[in-house]
Amino acid sequence: MTKPLLFQPITLGDVELKNRILMSPMTRARCPERIPTDSVVTYYAQRAGAGMIVTEATTVSQQGDGSISTPGIYTPQQVAGWQRVTAAVHERGGRIACQLWHTGRVSHASFQPGGGAPVSASDVAGEVVTFTTNGFEPTTPPRALALEEIPDVVQQFADAAQNAMAAGFDAVEIHCGSGYLLDQFLRDGTNRRTDAYGGSIENRCRFALQVVDAVVQAIGAGRTGIRISPMLETWDCSDSDPVPLFTHFVRELSRRELAFLDLIERNDAPMAVSDDIDADSNEAGVAAIRAAFSGNYIANGSYSREGAEEALQSGYAVAVSFGRDYLSNPDLAERLAAGAALNAPAEAVDYYGDGGDKGYIDFPALGESAAE
Ligand SMILES: Cc1cc2nc3c(=O)[nH]c(=O)nc-3n(C[C@H](O)[C@H](O)[C@H](O)COP(=O)(O)O)c2cc1C
Secondary structure, eight states, rough: OOEEEEEEEETTTTTTSSEEEEEEEOOOOOTTTOOOOOOHHHHHHTTTSSSSSEEEEEEEESSTOOTTOOSEEEEHHHHHHHHHHHHHHHHTTTEEEEEOOOOOOOOOOOGGGGGGOOEESOOOOOOOOEEEEEEEEEOOOEOOOGGHHHHHHHHHHHHHHHHHHTTTTEEEEEOOOSSHHHHHHTTTTOOOOOTSSSHHHHHHHHHHHHHHHHHHHHOOOEEEEEETTTTEEHHHHBBBBBHHHHHHHHHHHHTTOEEEEEEOOOOOOOOOOOESSSSHHOOOOHHHHHTTTOOOOOEEOOHHHHHHHHHHTTOOOOOEOHHHHHOOOOTTHHHHHHTOOOOOOOTTTTHHHSSSTTTOOOOOOOOOOOOO
């Protein structure tokens, strides 16, 4: 019998993966100084069996910060911290991409330069909370980015991509989903602009595509991936008609021949801050958007080993990204290959944790016993 496709190598752009299993980006809030710690190095090293890890969302600037203890990639200290992570993953034969993040309005004045308002496409406040030093707090109402500020924000992504290369990452994944800044520009619920960045679908896609083009210019299309969550409404970020918007967007992405498109197809995580629009229109919308994309498509959202293999065999996806299963199974790829049972799921309370190692780096690999 031939080896299942899931465990066969694949090349995404310039990056060679030993299998078609990706570890999904997952915020873990274990970086109190916004710099990866020893525990973060251990966490990612434990998961190097994935064909490629995509890191937790990592901010491109202080303006992009939106909650406590999330890492950045905009200072030399952060780059040095990530160098330790990428070296540990590479030593174990893994590949690792950095997820580049700007939270936009999902932020709080206490994180912003000078304590100012967070920025967004428009000054539309959402029903959104974020985790600050005082626990969950409502976000600070945003201000609209001025036209002349936009090139600087685009540049933040290009600089961060270059920093990611300096830190030894194999690729970057632009976070264009989940209701953060790029998504806030794409969707008409949050983008009320009347200039070249608002109104028509083409105009609302302009900012995100400028970010993509700037990152490609900085590090090459073969090392640039992107993530979207088109049919989800996350952090109160909605669009009146997402299918035409995102089919246009992914057609534009196809022309750019990026390393990959990673698409969150559904979200039924216990602490989900997203809502599926409704199961049927969600699936129909995802199918239409997927069909409009030509390029390396990575499927994400509640995939099992069987569902993943079927998606690969049918040509629907070239790789599959696993999120929650990677929280409690550091050796998920090895377990899937062995057909072994998975550990009990991580407790939702440890998803973000209190900065500690519990529920973070204490899950056993096959053949190990649980940490005391
Ligand atoms: C604790 C946690 C943190 C997450 N953080 C991020 C993130 O930083 N960036 C992102 O794009 N998605 C994030 N997600 C979404 C996951 O990457 C993934 O899309 C989602 O869990 C669905 O995949 P799954 O069904 O395999 O878990 C997070 C999910 C969880 C459970």
